[in-house]
Amino acid sequence: MSAPEGWVLGYLLNSLWQVPVIVAAGWIAARMARRIGPELEHRVWVIALLLQVVLPACRLRPGSLIHEIVGLILRGSVGDGGEVRVVVGAGVTSGLSMAWLSNEVLVVVVIYGCSVLYFAARLGWRMVRTWQMERQAKAVMLTGDALQRWERCGRAFGRTAPRVAESDAIGGPVTVGVRSDVMLVPPGFLENIATEDVDVVMAHEFAHMRRRDFLKNLMYEVLSLPVAYHPALWLTRARIAESREMVCDAMAAEAVAGSERYARSLLRLAALLVRGAPDKTLHAIGIFDANSFERRVMRLSEGRVEMRGARRFAMAAACGIVGLATCLSALGLRLEVPAPATAVVAQDAGPARLTIPVQKWDAVYKRPPVYPQEAKAKKDTLNGPVVLDIVVDEAGVPSDVRVKKGLRSDYDESALAAVKEWRWNPYLVNGRPVTVNTTVTVNYFLSK
Structure with missing residues (x-):
């Protein structure tokens, strides 16, 4: 199954249940809006229509958004001049084969x-x-x-x-x-x-x-x-x-x-x-x-x-809360279609492994690595990458993080400490979570 097919199938599956949920929320909000006037009721239904089209295509999860905000706050603690760039490499899954029904999906x-x-x-x-x-x-x-x-x-x-x-x-x-x-x-x-x-x-x-x-x-x-x-x-x-x-x-x-x-x-x-x-x-x-x-x-x-004045504002705010709760629920319960995979036979003995395009499976929470403070203070700094081999278990938690290519012990420890706290959405194969092997590259750079 190609990436476009997967995207279309995901949109279709989510629209099947999200569209009626939005209609139900729109009916509740419209009933409240009637006391304000027909203009607000009309706007409620127009917004409902737009959400029915847009929400099935949204991949954002409320939990990942919170983690990203926390990450942005923590990223400010890196210090002046220190910058850490993270690149996640392609991963492989093991233990299960992927039996895509490509012909049925295509139909x-x-x-x-x-x-x-x-x-x-x-x-x-x-x-x-x-x-x-x-x-x-x-x-x-x-x-x-x-x-x-x-x-x-x-x-x-x-x-x-x-x-x-x-x-x-x-x-x-x-x-x-x-x-x-x-x-x-x-x-x-x-x-x-x-x-x-x-x-x-x-x-x-x-x-x-x-x-x-x-x-x-x-x-x-x-x-x-x-x-x-x-x-x-x-x-x-x-x-x-x-x-x-x-x-x-x-x-x-x-x-x-x-x-x-x-x-x-x-x-x-x-x-x-x-x-x-x-x-x-x-x-x-x-x-x-x-x-x-x-x-x-x-x-x-x-x-x-x-209605007018404070009561009008309160009723309009209630309509907005209904809409926001519906959006968050729809995003949080979104059905994910696993990314397409290309089979690659491992060099050593064991089961075949499947390569996962990294852009289709990314961490929902990334604690940003911190540039080693002691190295900055002594001006004994290095620029370069630390490459980590990691194993992400069925729950999306790193179960094994090792240095594949190090830079120096303090830089390696900084990268290990950060990536061990990362979290992923479980990667599903035929509806079942599987263990994933992948790599993370942490690039350390100190501006002059």
């Missing part, structure tokens, strides 16, 4: 790659459909009262001169466009609805334009392609769409003088749209884009008082 990786390509192709097709719909739409020239309402709404949302066009490919008003915004409506839609409903439609679509929701939604879909196969991600995407519409509802309701009036207009518009929501194959953002109409109306009718 899994190929299937996963095909799924990513499928979702990417589907996204591309939807974008093509959207582009064709926009090109084929007929421009609408607003005049009179409608033009005044359009311009007034644009000024309220800080958007100038977006286009309006009619398309028979949609069942309700939608917003499209990356560089320039276009509001698309069904033929005759604006003429067949009440004047106050026109204000609601315009305000909602202008809210999407101000937030750049079309571009953001496209970015979310592209970023989520590596985990697009997972049903839990589909739930996250639905929650993002739902909370996004509630954010735009709140912005639009404020612009048209009240939530109650806005909610009544939504009900009338829903009754008029007999053809339903926009086609799901179209990558467009509209007033009925999310399948959450009932909850949106209920939220508008509740007239809930949002």
